[in-house]
Amino acid sequence: MAKPHEKLAESLAILKDLQEAGRRIFKSYELTRIHRERLLQNGFLRAVIKGWLMSTGPQTQEHDTTPWYSSFWEFCSLYCNDRFGKDWFLSPEQSLLLHAEATAIRPQVVVSTPRGTNNKVDLLFGTSLYDLKVKVMPDELTEKNGVRVYTVEAALIRVPEGFFQRAPIEMQVAMASLRDVSTVLGLLLDGGHSAVAGRLAGAFRHVGRDAFADEIVAAFESAGYDVRETDPFAGQARVTAIAAGLPPLVARLRAIWESQRAAVIEIFPKAPGLPSDRAAYMKFVEDIYESDAYHSLSIEGYSVTPELIDRVREGSWNPQIDEEDRKSRDALAARGYYLAFQKVKESVAAIISGGEPGGALTRDTHREWYRELFAPSVTAGILRASALAGYRNHPVYLRSSQHVPPRAETAADGMNALFDLLEGENESSVRAVLGHWLVGYVHPYPDGNGRIARFLMNAMLASGGYPWTVVRVDDRKAYLAGLEEASVKMDVRPFAQFLSDRVTWSSARAG
Known part of the structure; x- marks a missing residue:
């Protein structure tokens, strides 16, 4: 008679076959009742709705949204195909959000x-x-x-006027993706949409595409319509940084930057300027290492003690000799953090010397920081050497977050755009806040993005003479909530206020 673990192994083998094509969503009938119930009971499956199952894992907590958000669009596609055949598409609003690389999972999706x-x-x-x-x-x-959507042109015509106010960044990014107005104009004329024509003409004029606006008005007047041009973006900041034909993620990052920078400047304390006593500034950075390492690693879920940090700093931690050190995930992370911190210190020293602008310097050095973070894990044989290659080549999902990072193939474009923005920005507070947020937003690396984002933040703070600032593990909830508000609702104010308070506290401590 087969033992329980043998029966479970049999069920897992069947689940593995279903997962071979990268699937995470299944119809209940694809597994027999016995296998289905066994996998549900042991936490390898979770019911979505009656008749539909999601692949998960026994280590996943009941409230962990990650498996669901990572499976959401696959479920939508399979479920809608099952109910409607191929005769369905996401709403015009949701279509434009996806065209604009707005990947956050919304509470309700209209089909x-x-x-x-x-x-x-x-x-x-x-x-x-x-x-x-x-x-x-x-x-x-x-x-x-992988999901059916309206074209950008059709969605622009179909979305209600209020959507321009509710999602101004996404609308402007979608509009910037159009290289020619003729397609949208043809749909407008065939449908006799004179009111929509006036709205879109005003919208295009708002984003600086006057030629598109003039063409729409002239064509409708030639067709005998009286077009009254209105601006559906009225009251919204104009995003002048969007150029026609840019990749959507690049356009999106530029739009985010321009629309959010004023809030950061308003909230953040004025930059003190590069320090006159560089040695004292670097002494403060050196002295804060232990606190920074403890809090930054603890935020990421590592169990790190001051004793471990001291061992790493003194060189008494050695994974090549001590088997326990080699196996210790926390110790490997601590050693990597120490090595990366030394590289960041070098970058900070170069920045405060005034020799090279922070944005230009960190464009190259952030890759060194990343390699140092994970070099110990490669040396210990925990990670393959290819882990140090650079940006990710697979999807990533953030635990308990509605934000879904952009597709892997867009990460390099996104990071290049981010460093262009850092180099072009003259306010160090904006570089620090938006730089931190948008590294996490793009999430370019397979792991370590939070640590890289905080390193970048402190390098950018140094470019304005602000002190090195620690994000404490005690404040993890408020910290992550601020990032979530920024990434999902496009409102950086809570995050900017959180960092401003931490910088003010660090300034007082630095004296």
Whole structure:
């Protein structure tokens, strides 16, 4: 008679076969009742709704949203295909969000379909699908990231005016992706959408694309329409940094930067300027290492003690001799942090000397920081050497966050755009706050993004003479909440205020 662990192994083998194609969502009938119940009981599956299952793991906590958010769009696609065949598409609003690389998981996703019943389906963690009965035209549709969506042109015509106010960054990024106005103009004219034409003409004029606006107005006047141009972005900051034809993530980062920088300047204390006593400044950085290492590693979930930090600093930790050191995940992280901290110190020293601008310097050195963070794990054989290669080549998901980092293939473009913005920014407070946030937003590395973001923040703070600032593990909840508000709601104020308070505290401590 087979033992329980043998039975579980049999069920896991069947689940593995289903997962071979990268799937995480399954119909219940794809597993027999015995295998299904065994995998559910042992935490390898979780029910989404009746008849649908999600792959997870026994280590996953009940409230952990990560498996669901990482499976969300796959579920939407499979579920809608099952219910509506190929006759469905995401709403114009959600379509534009995806076109603009706004990847946060929204509480409710509206699906447009002629077969809709105006029905809401409640899903995990407060998310839901709503199927709206709408006639869709095939030539207005496309596919994005595995789901069916409206084209940018069709979505621009169909979104309500209020969406320009609710999602101004996304709307401007989507509009900037258009290289020519003729396609959207053709849809407008064929539909006789004179009111929408006036709205889009005003919107294009707001973002500096006057030629598009003039073409829309002139074409409608030639067709005998009276077009009244209005600005649906009225009251919103104009994002002048978006150029036509940019990759959506690059356009998005530029738009975020320009729309959020004023809030940071308003909230943050005035930069003191580069220190006159550079030796004293660097002595403060050296002295704060132990506190910084403890808090930064603890925020990431490592169990790090002051004793371990001292061992690492004194060189008495040696994974090549001590087997326990080799196996210790926490010790490997602590050693990597120490090595990376030394490199960051070199960058800070160069920045405060005034020899090289912070943004330009860190464009190259942040890769060195990353390699030092994980070199001990490679040396100990815990990670493959390829882990030091650089930016990720696979999707990543953030625990308990609605923000889904951009696709791996866009990470390099995103980071290049971020360093362009850092180099072009003249306010060190903006470089520190937005630089930190947007490293985490792009999430370019397979691991260590939070540590890299905090290192970058302190290098940028140094460029304005602010002291090295520690984000304490005690403040983890407020810290992550500020980042979530920024990434999901595009409001940097809570995060800027949090960092401003920490910088003020550090300034008082530095004397």
